[in-house]
Amino acid sequence: xxxSKGYAAQSAKSMLSPFNFQRREVGPHDILIDIQYCGxxxxxxxxxxxxxxNAIYPMVPGHEIVGKxxxxxxxxxxxxxxxxAGVGCFVDSCRSCSSCQAGNEQYCEKGMAxxxxxxxxxxxxxxxxxxxxxxxxxxxxxxxxxDKLPLESVAPLLCAGITTYSxxxxxxxxxxxxxxxxxLGGLGHMAVKLASSFGAEVTVLSHSATKEADAKRLGARHxxxxxxxKEVFKARNRFDFILDTVSANHDLNLYLDMxxxxxxxxxVGAPPEAVPVDAFxxxxxxxxLAGSMIGGITETQEMLDYCAAHDIVSDIELIPINEIENAxxxxxxxxxxxxFVIDMSTLS
Numbered sequence: 001x002x003x004s005k006g007y008a009a010q011s012a013k014s015m016l017s018p019f020n021f022q023r024r025e026v027g028p029h030d031i032l033i034d035i036q037y038c039g040x041x042x043x044x045x046x047x048x049x050x051x052x053x054n055a056i057y058p059m060v061p062g063h064e065i066v067g068k069x070x071x072x073x074x075x076x077x078x079x080x081x082x083x084x085a086g087v088g089c090f091v092d093s094c095r096s097c098s099s100c101q102a103g104n105e106q107y108c109e110k111g112m113a114x115x116x117x118x119x120x121x122x123x124x125x126x127x128x129x130x131x132x133x134x135x136x137x138x139x140x141x142x143x144x145x146x147d148k149l150p151l152e153s154v155a156p157l158l159c160a161g162i163t164t165y166s167x168x169x170x171x172x173x174x175x176x177x178x179x180x181x182x183x184l185g186g187l188g189h190m191a192v193k194l195a196s197s198f199g200a201e202v203t204v205l206s207h208s209a210t211k212e213a214d215a216k217r218l219g220a221r222h223x224x225x226x227x228x229x230k231e232v233f234k235a236r237n238r239f240d241f242i243l244d245t246v247s248a249n250h251d252l253n254l255y256l257d258m259x260x261x262x263x264x265x266x267x268v269g270a271p272p273e274a275v276p277v278d279a280f281x282x283x284x285x286x287x288x289l290a291g292s293m294i295g296g297i298t299e300t301q302e303m304l305d306y307c308a309a310h311d312i313v314s315d316i317e318l319i320p321i322n323e324i325e326n327a328x329x330x331x332x333x334x335x336x337x338x339x340f341v342i343d344m345s346t347l348s
Contacts, residue, residue, distance in 0.1 A: 004134055025136075031139050034067050048328075087130065093141075259285065316340070
């Protein structure tokens with residue numbers, strides 16, 4: 001076993017604190033990544049505090065992982081020692097169901113093995129995430145990372161990047177389309193960058209008027225303050241596609257009214273409570289409300305390669321690991337532009 005160290009939550013009410021644990025030895029198809037940076041996702045906070053009622057303690061969060069490979073298994077073909085590599089939201093899946101065979105491992109019918117707060121496919125061995133010094137992962141579930149971009153700013157692409165890239169690609173967002181992004185946070189700011197790079201005319205919908213300048217800096221053509229009833233009314237029947245990135249409770253019907261005939265709104269944020277949808281927000285213009293969750297390994301690699309080719313990274317604030325609890329407090333207040341990333345060299 002490999003002795004490892006990280007930060008863990010021991011319960012829903014405890015603060016994250018230093019934690020020593022064991023990783024498995026590097027198997028024939030595994031790589032060992034010395035973690036250099038790990039992004040901080042809002043879902044880390046949800047799970048640490050057991051807000052989704054599925055917590056496994058002790059919990060080492062983190063699923064936006066980048067670093068350098070220090071060891072490879074005898075049968076590894078994709079990587080070599082010294083390569084940069086990344087790990088996203090899952091580390092394995094059944095590999096045989098129709099979703100896995102189609103490259104949609106995130107929808108594995110037997111349940112993917114999450115990078116943390118989950119179990120390996122044996123359904124017995126708990127997984128520990130990237131708030132740690134190293135991780136052992138099968139090469140099939142690892143990503144190649146380009147050295148063309150600042151590594152710390154690449155880390156959030158492993159969740160925030162692919163979570164927004166996947167639905168934008170699936171619904172074929174591109175030139176000539178009027179697209180709205182609901183919320184300008186960790187997910188929203190990546191959605192703006194990606195949608196605009198695909199050629200769409202992007203509008204940010206936000207209740208924070210102070211974010212208008214940032215929205216346009218990131219690539220949005222327009223900004224609508226959703227607290228302004230007149231602006232909201234003028235936006236009715238305006239958009240071909242809406243990507244909703246908000247994880248707080250909010251009125252979906254407000255945004256559905258902004259869709260054109262035969263258009264779709266996709267949820268990637270996860271509000272803590274069920275949100276009501278009025279049937280008449282959908283029926284009169286044959287609108288659709290859908291959801292999307294991250295992406296498969298092939299699509300995630302495609303996203304990383306696209307971002308490297310187009311110089312797209314996350315806007316981040318780099319923090320030492322002992323500032324993680326304060327980062328959670330600030331994240332809840334929306335006080336980050338736009339993703340915290342932990343410098344794992346600060347793990348002592």
